[in-house]
Amino acid sequence: xxxxxxxxxxxxxxxxxxxxxxxxxxxxxxxxxxxxxxxxxxxxxxxxxxxxxxxxxxxxxxxxxxxxxxxxxxxxxxxxxxxxxxxxxxxxxxxxxxxxxxxxxxxxxxxxxxxxxxxxxxxxxxxxxxxxxxxxxxxxxxxxxxxxxxxxxxxxxxxxxxxxxxxxxxxxxxxxxxxxxxxxxxxxxxxxxxxxxxxxxxxxxxxxxxxxxxxxxxxxxxxxxxxxxxxxxxxxxxxxxxxxxxxxxxxxxxxxxxxxxxxxxxxxxxxxxxxxxxxxxxxxxxxxxxxxxxxxxxxxxxxxxxxxxxxxxxxxxxxxxxxxxxxxxxxxxxxxxxxxxxxxxxxxxxxxxxxxxxxxxxxxxxxxxxxxxxxxxxxxxxxxxxxxxxxxxxxxxxxxxxxxxxxxxxxxxxxxxxxxxxxxxxxxxxxxxxxxxxxxxxxxxxxxxxxxxxxxxxxxxxxxxxxxxxxxxxxxxxxxxxxxxxxxxxxxxxxxxxxxxxxxxxxxxxxxxxxxxxxxxxxxxxxxxxxxxxxxxxxxxxxxxxxxxxxxxxxxxxxxxxxxxxxxxxxxxxxxxxxxxxxxxxxxxxxxxxxxxxxxxxxxxxxxxxxxxxxxxxxxxxxxxxxxxxxxxxxxxxxxxxxxxxxxxxxxxxxxxxxxxxxxxxxxxxxxxxxxxxxxxxxxxxxxxxxxxxxxxxxxxxxxxxxxxxxxxxxxxxxxxxxxxxxxxxxxxxxxxxxxxxxxxxxxxxxxxxxxxxxxxxxxxxxxxxxxxxxxxxxxxxxxxxxxxxxxxxxxxxxxxxxxxxxxxxxxxxxxxxxxxxxxxxxxxxxxxxxxxxxxxxxxxxxxxxxxxxxxxxxxxxxxxxxxxxxxxxxxxxxx
Numbered sequence: 074x075x076x077x078x079x080x081x082x083x084x085x086x087x088x089x090x091x092x093x094x095x096x097x098x099x100x101x102x103x104x105x106x107x108x109x110x111x112x113x114x115x116x117x118x119x120x121x122x123x124x125x126x127x128x129x130x131x132x133x134x135x136x137x138x139x140x141x142x143x144x145x146x147x148x149x150x151x152x153x154x155x156x157x158x159x160x161x162x163x164x165x166x167x168x169x170x171x172x173x174x175x176x177x178x179x180x181x182x183x184x185x186x187x188x189x190x191x192x193x194x195x196x197x198x199x200x201x202x203x204x205x206x207x208x209x210x211x212x213x214x215x216x217x218x219x220x221x222x223x224x225x226x227x228x229x230x231x232x233x234x235x236x237x238x239x240x241x242x243x244x245x246x247x248x249x250x251x252x253x254x255x256x257x258x259x260x261x262x263x264x265x266x267x268x269x270x271x272x273x274x275x276x277x278x279x280x281x282x283x284x285x286x287x288x289x290x291x292x293x294x295x296x297x298x299x300x301x302x303x304x305x306x307x308x309x310x311x312x313x314x315x316x317x318x319x320x321x322x323x324x325x326x327x328x329x330x331x332x333x334x335x336x337x338x339x340x341x342x343x344x345x346x347x348x349x350x351x352x353x354x355x356x357x358x359x360x361x362x363x364x365x366x367x368x369x370x371x372x373x374x375x376x377x378x379x380x381x382x383x384x385x386x387x388x389x390x391x392x393x394x395x396x397x398x399x400x401x402x403x404x405x406x407x408x409x410x411x412x413x414x415x416x417x418x419x420x421x422x423x424x425x426x427x428x429x430x431x432x433x434x435x436x437x438x439x440x441x442x443x444x445x446x447x448x449x450x451x452x453x454x455x456x457x458x459x460x461x462x463x464x465x466x467x468x469x470x471x472x473x474x475x476x477x478x479x480x481x482x483x484x485x486x487x488x489x490x491x492x493x494x495x496x497x498x499x500x501x502x503x504x505x506x507x508x509x510x511x512x513x514x515x516x517x518x519x520x521x522x523x524x525x526x527x528x529x530x531x532x533x534x535x536x537x538x539x540x541x542x543x544x545x546x547x548x549x550x551x552x553x554x555x556x557x558x559x560x561x562x563x564x565x566x567x568x569x570x571x572x573x574x575x576x577x578x579x580x581x582x583x584x585x586x587x588x589x590x591x592x593x594x595x596x597x598x599x600x601x602x603x604x605x606x607x608x609x610x611x612x613x614x615x616x617x618x619x620x621x622x623x624x625x626x627x628x629x630x631x632x633x634x635x636x637x638x639x640x641x642x643x644x645x646x647x648x649x650x651x652x653x654x655x656x657x658x659x660x661x662x663x664x665x666x667x668x669x670x671x672x673x674x675x676x677x678x679x680x681x682x683x684x685x686x687x688x689x690x691x692x693x694x695x696x697x698x699x700x701x702x703x704x705x706x707x708x709x710x711x712x713x714x715x716x717x718x719x720x721x722x723x724x725x726x727x728x729x730x731x732x733x734x735x736x737x738x739x740x741x742x743x744x745x746x747x748x749x750x751x752x753x754x755x756x757x758x759x760x761x762x763x764x765x766x767x768x769x770x771x772x773x774x775x776x777x778x779x780x781x782x783x784x785x786x787x788x789x790x791x792x793x794x795x796x797x798x799x800x801x802x803x804x805x806x807x808x809x810x811x812x813x814x815x816x817x818x819x820x821x822x823x824x825x826x827x828x829x830x831x832x833x834x835x836x837x838x839x840x841x842x843x844x845x846x847x848x849x850x851x852x853x854x855x856x857x858x859x860x861x862x863x864x865x866x867x868x869x870x871x872x873x874x875x876x877x878x879x880x881x882x883x884x885x886x887x888x889x890x891x892x893x894x895x896x897x898x899x900x901x902x903x904x905x906x907x908x909x910x911x912x913x914x915x916x917x918x919x920x921x922x923x924x925x926x927x928x929x930x931x932x933x934x935x936x937x938x939x940x941x942x943x944x945x946x947x948x949x950x951x952x953x
Contacts, residue, residue, distance in 0.1 A: 126265050128387075128520055129420060129441050129470060131540050133489035136445075136467035145496040145513035146192040148466070149199060152510055158525050189413075197558040199512040200498075207252045208547040211243040213535035214264060216523045218597035219303050220274035220637040220654055223248050224525060224533065225257075227278070229264030232521065232538060232545070234285040237262050246306060249533060249549075260308050261297050267323045267368075268599050269331055269607055272635035273660060276301040276599070279313070279333050279350075280318030292343025294319030298350070312355050316344045320367035320386055324606040326377055327630025329353065332400050335365045335390075343367060343389040349400065355730065361403030364458075367389040370423035371606045374452045375432055375631050382423035382436050382450070382804035383408075383415055386602055391416050394452060395436075397457060408450055410458040417444055420520070422603040426482045427503030428612035429632045435462060435482070435501060440470035443489040449506065463508040469495040472603055473524040475532045476610045477554060478593050478641035478649035483511070484534050485552065486518030492539035494519050498552065516550040523600040528639055529651045530554065556648045561585035563650045566621075570654070573661035575628040580642060582621040587644040591615040592624045595639040595652065607634060626657065633657055677763035682706045683755065683770055692774035697744040701753045703770075704736045707761050712737045716758040721751050747779040782842070782951045789935040789944040791875035792828040795884060798822040805876030808936045809851060810944075812861035812922040813929030826861070826922035826932070827884075829875040830946040835915045843949040844909040844921065846894065848932040849942040852902035857928035860896025863907060865889050868917040885919055892923070899930060909946070918946065 138148035195200075212231035218224055218473055228243040229234035236243075242259040259278075266281035277300050284293040294317035300309045318336025325331050334347040343366070349358045363381075365371075372385030374397060383395040392415050398405035421439030425432070432452035438444055445468035449460040469487030476482050477500075485498040494517035499508040514534060521538035531553050537546030556562075567581035594611045611633050614625040622642060627633055639652035685704045688695045701719055712732040717739050719726040727742040737755075745751060752773045759767040793805040798817055810826040826845075835841070846863060850856070866885035870878070878884055894907040912918060922930075933942045 074439045105400060120682045123368055128488040128491060128540075130493075131595070132493045133442060135489050135493050135495055139467040139495050139497045139513065139519050142283075142496045142513050142515040143191060146194055149510045149513065150192055150194060152466070152666045153198070161277055168789070193560075194512045196512070196553065197555050199510070200500075200552055200554045201558070202498075202514050203553070204510055204516060205252065205549040205551060207254075208591060209245070209247075209535070209549065210243055210254060210256075210547075212538070212545040213523070214276075214521045214538075214548075215266065215268060215601040216525055216533075216535050217268055217270065217276050217599040218525045218527070219246070219276070220270075220597075221303060221658075222250070222528050223652070225276055225301060225303075226535065227259060227263050227266075227268075229262045229266070229281055231264060232284075232878070237264070237282060237285055244301075247549075249527060255874045257301070257306050257308070260299060261295060261311070263295075263299070265319050265602075266605070267318075267321045267333070267601065268293070269323050269325050270597070270599055270636055271300070271325075271331075271586050272656075273862070274637040274656070276305055277323070277331065277350075277352065278305070278329075279314065279323050280321045280336055282319055283317060283339070291924065292319050292337045293317060293339050293341070294321075294337040311350075312357060314348055314350075314357060315359065316348070318344065320602070322365075322369050322371050322604055322606055323350075324371040324373055324379060325634045325636075326373050326400075329635050332360065332379065333370075334363060334371060335367055335369055337367070345390075345947050347400070360400050361398075363398065363403070363848055364390050365393055368602045369393075370421070370436070370604060372423070372425045372434060372609075373607075373631055373634065375430065375629055377631050380434060380450070380452055382434055383418045384421040384423040384436050384439065384603065385418060386420060386604075388416070388419070392418060393641075395457075395459070396704060397452065406457065408457045408459055417441065420472070420603055421538075422472040422474050422484070422605075424474045424476070424482060424605065425502065425609045425862075426476070427480050427610070429609045430611065430627070430629075431503070433503055435474075435503070437462070437484055438465060438472035438487055440489070443468035443470050443487075443495075445469070462506060463501070465497065465508070466499065466510055466912060467495050467497045470603075471522060473517045473518065473522060473534065473600065474605070475524040475526045476595055476608055477526060477532075477599060478595050478610070478639060478646050479556060479643050479654060480532055480593060480610050480612060481554075483526075483552060483554070484508075485514055485524055485532070486522045486534060486537075488517070488519035491520045492544070494537070494539075500554065511552070511555075512662075514550055514552065517667065518546070521545070521602070522607075523598075523603075525598040525600060526595060526639070528654070530557065530641070530649050536811065559646060559648055562648045563589055563644050565640070565650050565653050567640060568640060568653050568655060569664075570656060571661040572626055572655050572657050573663040574626055574630055574657065574659055576661070576663035577623060577625045578664055579618060579623050580621045580640070582650065584643045584644055584650075585645040587648070589615075589617060589622050589642050590645040592622055592640060592642045593649070594631060594633055594655075595641065595658070596633070597637065597639060599861055609633070635659065646795075656751065677761065678765065679761075680765040681709050681759070681761040681767050683767070684774060686753075688774035690772040690774070694777040695745075695774050697747055697776050698739070699745070701739040702736055703753075705767070708735060709737075709761050709767065710761050711759045716756050718754050718756070719751055720754075721746065721749055745776050747776050750775045780951055782949060785832075785834050785948040785950060787830050787832060787834075787946040787948065788940075789828050789946070790831050791872035792827060792934050792944060793876055794826050795878060795880040796822070796824045796825055797880050798824075800877055800880035803877050803879050805878075806936060808934050808938075810848075810922065810932045810934045811929060811930075812924045814924040814927045816929065824926070824929070825884075827866070827878065828920045828922070828944050829870070830918045830920075831872075831946070832912065832915050832918055832946075835948075835950060836952070839950045839952045841912050841914070841948055843904050844912040845947045846909050847904060847906045847945040847947060849904050849937075850899055850901055851931040851933070854929075854931040856898070856900040857926075857930050858898045859926040859928050860899050860905070860930045861922040861924050862892035863894035863896070863909065864921040865911055866919045866921050868919050873932050885921075887921065893920075895925065896930065906947075912948065 211228040213226040215227035263281040281295040296314040296317040298311040321336030366385035369387035372381035395408040418439035423436040437447035445465040447462035473486040482501040488494040496513040498511040520537040641649040641652040811824040818824040893910040
């Protein structure tokens with residue numbers, strides 16, 4: 074990032090210009106360092122830039138499974154199949170977009186032109202990446218999500234020493250929905266500064282670059298502070314810091330104050346003298362000294378202390394242990410059990426993950442060489458200790474993290490060197506502390522890259538500085554998490570904009586196909602150099618109410634520092650709504666208190682009654698398996714096996730008694746005897762909640778007679794096949810039946826089978842409860858994936874008439890509008906059966922086997938020599 078590119082000799086410059094002009098006309102790309110030109114191939118546009126050797130190697134080995142986007146997609150799919158035994162659903166990715174033009178406005182919202190790849194990943198499982206259709210006009214080193222849904226991108230001099238000298242300090246406001254970019258130049262060089270968002274939603278920028286490093290002088294940090302006022306898109310100078318700071322970190326607390334640590338001063342040393350800024354008064358105060366490396370990963374804990382995570386940039390003071398410390402008194406508690414090599418957490422990233430009240434910090438990646446490990450620290454522990462976290466799929470530094478409204482975290486980007494990108498993205502589930510691999514990004518993101526979450530729950534990624542002239546990545550890529558592909562999301566229809574700490578508010582919201590589960594706050598990101606100190610999410614105390622949810626805000630301001638947040642509702646399928654912007658403020662007026670409770674009701678003196686009983690009084694034909702129930706006029710107490718009884722004559726019936734929702738249930742230990750009279754009784758001891766007793770009650774009922782079942786097997790009394798190809802031929806004496814839509818290789822060769830059964834053995838009082846047609850397929854039939862449908866036909870024929878019918882004559886008409894059964898897939902030489910509907914009594918039953926497809930089915934007929942392979946109709950009948 075840091076040394077200006079050497080000037081080209083005059084002849085070399087002329088040669089390059091002579092070669093570059095025709096390439097520009099032919100849409101070519103200069104291949105830096107190769108001394109040649111190559112045709113444009115859809116690679117990301119690269120702007121100018123240079124690197125400093127202290128930021129890590131330019132190139133280093135990359136895990137082969139994540140060296141390219143396509144290899145990464147294959148690795149993600151293979152890992153998923155190994156873990157789950159299948160690849161999940163896969164689906165093609167669609168893309169589209171419009172040109173930015175001079176107005177720098179994309180023609181579609183978050184439009185993309187995604188490159189087709191051989192490995193497809195289901196976006197409902199792995200999410201989806203899209204590359205926006207426009208290029209950025211600056212090197213996006215710093216990125217902040219604003220309260221109006223837009224993004225402030227700052228380059229300053231953007232790693233170009235010449236721009237620092239001539240005062241070209243770029244910044245733009247990006248509208249991600251339209252692609253519109255508005256220039257808002259910074260009044261000073263904010264390159265390598267740090268930034269937080271204040272309670273009003275404006276951006277405070279601390280430090281930056283006074284002078285670039287040269288062979289004879291170190292980096293010189295700026296002591297300037299500016300505020301970007303979002304509503305007017307203007308810069309306002311704030312009181313300067315006592316020290317210049319290049320590569321500092323700032324972090325906010327619950328009072329709105331900002332603590333600024335580390336950074337190169339004017340002497341090129343890392344300052345160990347932090348300062349505190351009070352935005353309310355514009356004043357600076359020196360606070361307790363602290364030896365921390367450049368861009369230290371800092372986060373505000375629930376008790377107001379600050380936590381240094383171990384993530385940092387560069388080699389200065391890089392052995393400082395992770396610790397909790399008081400910013401004013403300096404009292405500290407170091408993290409125990411630290412086994413990581415802290416010098417290799419260079420370019421790692423840390424974040425307070427999950428709900429902020431859980432106080433869980435996650436640190437991932439780093440270098441050098443690049444690390445694939447991560448760890449957690451629970452700040453709620455009296456003695457915070459390192460807890461091993463999930464391994465990253467591939468080692469990498471330059472990690473970016475962005476929180477999602479469902480309380481998970483996306484980690485993305487990174488590389489083993491500035492020009493060795495790793496194409497790996499995962500989502501952390503903090504409650505289980507597990508990582509789920511996602512679809513890989515396709516735009517390289519290493520040094521000077523960052524990510525931010527949008528109001529609709531997607532993640533924007535910016536930047537990437539592999540080093541060398543002409544290499545900065547100008548493309549914006551968007552990650553849509555899996556929850557965006559899992560059906561309709563809930564919708565917030567109304568919510569107050571100003572929220573007070575400790576206040577309770579109603580969020581009006583509609584659900585889709587799942588109930589609302591909780592509401593969350595997400596602090597929009599303000600990221601640079603793998604550092605975002607104030608980013609956090611918080612699960613709100615949530616209660617479902619008609620038309621939405623009721624949420625209660627925390628009273629502890631350190632859990633959610635004052636300012637603007639994304640507020641979302643999440644349903645029980647994990648799908649968040651598009652968020653609403655709300656401001657959490659101590660000055661906000663809390664909602665009015667609820668109305669006083671109504672006066673207590675008058676004393677209850679009305680005794681309970683029984684409003685319904687089953688079986689009813691003098692009921693008959695009661696099923697022996699029935700339970701006995703009594704429903705009361707109000708809630709009662711005292712229901713049990715001593716107050717709710719059943720007897721047959723003088724014999725008590727063993728039973729279990731239960732009570733729920735105003736109904737008592739007596740469940741006999743075994744079925745009641747048939748044709749027997751029983752008496753149920755509710756006796757003394759049952760009262761309502763006020764103590765009013767139930768009057769004793771008895772009633773009797775009689776059970777039904779015993780039920781018996783039997784099976785009747787009926788052989789076919791006639792069967793035949795009619796063939797369209799032989800319309801006048803009778804096949805009543807054949808030993809097989811056939812059903813086929815196209816028996817021969819030509820059309821017009823259908824074959825239908827007919828069967829006739831005589832039902833004669835049903836006795837008075839018997840009911841048919843089931844009927845099954847049983848057939849035997851031929852050994853050489855080969856089976857079928859779709860057997861014939863079974864139709865009832867008119868029973869006007871005789872057995873001999875059935876045997877003698879042909880395609881042209883004697884076929885009975887179908888007697889219903891739909892088939893009574895259907896054979897599915899069947900094999901060869903097997904017994905197949907299907908249930909038949911509509912048989913209720915004695916009489917002839919004629920069935921037609923009509924083909925459903927060109928897959929035919931051949932069966933034994935009644936003339937076959939083996940009796941048990943002939944067609945049968947099996948009836949199940951019940952009496953009683």
